[in-house]
Each structure stands twice: as structure tokens, then as C-alpha cells.
Amino acid sequence: MTYCVAIKVNEGLVFAADTRTSAGVDDVRTYNKLHVFEFAGERVFTVLSAGNLATTQAVLAHLKRDLDDPAAAVSLRNVRHMFDAAEYVGAVSVKAQRDTAAHMQLGNTVDLRTTLILGGQIQGEEPALYLIYPEGNCISSSPETPYLQIGESKYGKPILDRVIRPSLPLEDAARCALVSLDSTMKSNISVGPPIDLAMLPRDALRITHTLRLDLDTPLLAQLREAWGQALMSAFRSLPRFDWEMSDAQGSLLRDEVDD
Incomplete structure (x- = not known):
């Protein structure tokens, strides 16, 4: 399995992906799922992939061959x-x-589908994100849903729904x-580092920052620790049930009488 997410805010686009392709007890493999096609000063595209690896490689090879x-x-x-x-890209994927199915002669026994996210900007246009389904059709992000996910998306979705807004600074979106990826890795072994x-x-027409983060990379380690501590602090500050308040007041009164 995999998990990839792309976010659109007013300041630009953010892309993030794990690299795990299998997670057996003694068979953990990784593969790059974030691919950049850059024509500096003119246009830039980023492709995120989830699904059959052979199909994904065929799509990327076709895109490069046409270039x-x-x-x-x-x-x-x-x-x-x-x-x-x-x-x-949707037509290439189909x-x-x-x-791939014809070459492998597998019929319907193997799932050869791949789902893609395409994001980027062409000079003179707005940055854009598109989710490309295996059937080749696509949908775009929107102000109401300024992010797109593919793969094991459910664990990393709540933080996106609560935080992501078009006005969010680009670094905060990152x-x-x-x-979102850390939350997914915490709950699903099939999604894993490096990230x-x-x-x-916006309007840079090139990827300005790229990072590969493993569990022991200081930035990711600090982020994981800070997020965990912040969650625990928020949990402890949640409102109490009525009976907890009554019990606490009763204990306080008993303490005063005993004194």
C-alpha cells in the first residue's frame, strides 16, 4: 500500500509521499512515488503514484519517452x-x-490499476492539482477541499480537514x-519511510525545496515528538464530565472538613 498527499494553498503547492511498496515481516521494499518534470521558468509538474508498480513505471517511461x-x-x-x-496523463495511464495486461497475459487475476495525482503550474496559469483515476478521468482540488490523497488515506485525513485552508502559509501546509503521513505510519505498517x-x-515554476526524511532524520523526529506531546496536552485539557466535577468538588470539601 502507499499514501500520498498534495495540498494547494494560496502560496503554492505541497507534495508528500511515503516510499514503501511492501511490508512483510522480512521483506520491506521502497520505491520513489514522487516524480518531478521541470522546465524551469516555463512549467513544472509533479506526479504522485499509488497502485500497481509495473503500471506506474510504464506511465513514467511513456511520459519521458514523449518528452x-x-x-x-x-x-x-x-x-x-x-x-x-x-x-x-490519464490517457497514458489507461x-x-x-x-501491461497484454504483455503479462494475466487476464483479470492481477490488479494493474494505478491512481495518480498530477500537480504543477504552467506559466500564465494558476497552480493546479488533479486526481487521475485508473479509468483516466480526473477531478481537481477546490477551495472547499484544497488537498488530494491517494492510497491509505483515512488515517491522515482528519488533520487535513481541521488545518488545511487556502490562506495557510506554504510551510505550515508542508x-x-x-x-498526516506520520499519523498514517503510526496506524498502518504498509505505509512507511523514507518520506x-x-x-x-506560486509562480516560481520550479520546485524550490525537496526533502527525504527517515525516522531518524532530526526534523521528522522532532516533529513526531512535538506532535505527540501536543496531542497528549490537548487530550488532558478536554472538558470533564459532570460527575467528575462533582466528585472533584466533593473531594475538595472533604479535604476542607478534615483540615
Whole structure:
């Protein structure tokens, strides 16, 4: 399994992904699920992937092959709009699933689907995020839901719902993405480090910051500890039940009488 999240705020885009592809007792493997296609000063795209690894590799190979082919009618280098890029990547994904199935001659016995998030910016347009389904169709993020998730999403969703707003600073959005991933890793062994993080400020047209964080990386270790302590502090400050208040007052009165 996997978990990837992309966040859109007014200041730009944040992308984060784990790297675990299997989590057996004696078989833990990793694979990069965050892929950047950058044309500095013109356009930049980031692809997050979840699903069949062979299909994902076929999609990435097709995208790179089109970029290297000057005669390619469509590529990430020449699409006019972000939505066009999402449709193109969706079509490539559908073809990759079909070709992989034909090549492997597996029929319907293996799930070859892959789900993708495409985010980025083309010069003159707004930054955008698209969730691309295995069937090739896509949806975009919105002001009401300014983030997209793929993979094992349920554990990391609550913090996103509570914190992410379009007005949130880009660095805060990045911290929220890391907490979302940490919460998922805490509850699901199939999602694991290292974590890849990438930040795309609005109109920069390039990824300005990338990080790979393992459990012993100081930043991630400090974030995990600080978040855990903050949760425990918040838990201890929750309102008490009525009977707890009565019991506490009764104990206080008994203490005063005893004195």
C-alpha cells in the first residue's frame, strides 16, 4: 500500500509521499512515488503514484519517452493547460494498464490499476492539482477541499480537514502534510519511510525545496515528538464530565472538613 498527499494553498503547492511498496515481516521494499518534470521558468509538474508498480513505471517511461521525442504530438512539454496535462496523463495511464495486461497475459487475476495525482503550474496559469483515476478521468482540488490523497488515506485525513485552508502559509501546509503521513505510519505498517516532500511556490515554476526524511532524520523526529506531546496536552485539557466535577468538588470539601 502507499499514501500520498498534495495540498494547494494560496502560496503554492505541497507534495508528500511515503516510499514503501511492501511490508512483510522480512521483506520491506521502497520505491520513489514522487516524480518531478521541470522546465524551469516555463512549467513544472509533479506526479504522485499509488497502485500497481509495473503500471506506474510504464506511465513514467511513456511520459519521458514523449518528452525525448521532438515529433510527439502531445507531451508535458507542449500541453497548453494543466487540465490538458491531466487528460494526457490519464490517457497514458489507461494505455499502460492495457499494454501491461497484454504483455503479462494475466487476464483479470492481477490488479494493474494505478491512481495518480498530477500537480504543477504552467506559466500564465494558476497552480493546479488533479486526481487521475485508473479509468483516466480526473477531478481537481477546490477551495472547499484544497488537498488530494491517494492510497491509505483515512488515517491522515482528519488533520487535513481541521488545518488545511487556502490562506495557510506554504510551510505550515508542508508541516501538516508530514503530520498526516506520520499519523498514517503510526496506524498502518504498509505505509512507511523514507518520506519525500516537495514544495512549489506560486509562480516560481520550479520546485524550490525537496526533502527525504527517515525516522531518524532530526526534523521528522522532532516533529513526531512535538506532535505527540501536543496531542497528549490537548487530550488532558478536554472538558470533564459532570460527575467528575462533582466528585472533584466533593473531594475538595472533604479535604476542607478534615483540615
